[in-house]
Amino acid sequence: MPPLGRPQLLSLSVIFVVLLLTIVASTAEFFYVYEEQFRVEGIHYTEQAEVIQASGIRGWHIFFIDPDKVARRLEELPYVRSAHVTVGFPPRVLIRVEERQPVLRWERKGTLFWVDAEGTVMPARGEGPPLLVVDPEGMATQTGPDGEIRFDPYVLDALKQVHAILPEVSTIYYDTRGGLRFILSDAQGDIQVNLGSLIGLEERLHRLPQVLREMRARGEHFGLIDLSRPDEVVVFKNPP
Structure with missing residues (x-):
């Protein structure tokens, strides 16, 4: 070699x-x-x-x-x-x-979650955002393509409308009996506001500030303001 x-x-x-x-x-x-x-x-x-x-x-x-x-x-x-x-x-x-940035807390069937602006549901961790949605029946639940739980975008949009007009509202209830409802704190006591169905909500919701102004101008207090009907506002001094 x-x-x-x-x-x-x-x-x-x-x-x-x-x-x-x-x-x-x-x-x-x-x-x-x-x-x-x-x-x-x-x-x-x-x-x-x-x-x-x-x-x-x-x-x-x-x-x-x-x-x-x-x-x-x-x-x-x-x-x-x-x-x-x-x-x-x-x-x-x-x-x-x-x-992801949570925009609300969602109490679904007794379990607390966080929800971001896109409806993504996350485990609650820490204090979280101030707005709480109490949903005992899980009505705001949607199921994604992979089987994951998501927050109903129509409900989320309705909550954004409420927050835009009444940012002081911190707890909103959602159930089959009354749809959306919440409690407003007034100098003379609490006022329960029933919004009802999501259909036509924006128009009905915009009536509320005027009702409140008229109530306060007259020095009256309503225990319940019902905006769930499409063509009228019903008020009660004491909720039935």
Whole structure:
């Protein structure tokens, strides 16, 4: 066998060095990501430990991490609307999260949830937004294509209308008996307001400020204002 020439020796040396570097890169602890290499931004309701756990890459080699796949996993967390993952060197993982913002609390069949502006339902965690919807029968429930519980967009739109006109209302009831109703606090006592069906709600709701102005101008107090009828407002000094 003829001796190897200089070019062949150089090629073998390069191959050997590449193989050696590959072995070192794939086995050295330096190339693996652990908890201290994670940085998570944008979280308020989600714990950092939850994000790291859900990423599924703790202890992984950085060369085998797919940032887009990790982001999709993180977006399955209940409060995460979107996620962006960046992997850098020296080994580090930057996770930027946009969380869902709850706009109301939903007491559905005795269990409390949060709901965002798109009707996405989340487990309640902490104090939450001031508006509470009490729905003992779960009437505002919709089922999404994957079987997940969602908040009825028509009910959500109705609640936005109520909040726009009467931002001081903090608790709204929704049931089959009376539709939407709530309690207004007045200097002379509480006033129960029945809105009824969601159909034609906006027109009926806009009558309420005028009724309240007239009531206060006359120095009267109504215990019940019924706006559920399409063409008239019914008031009672004492609720029946």
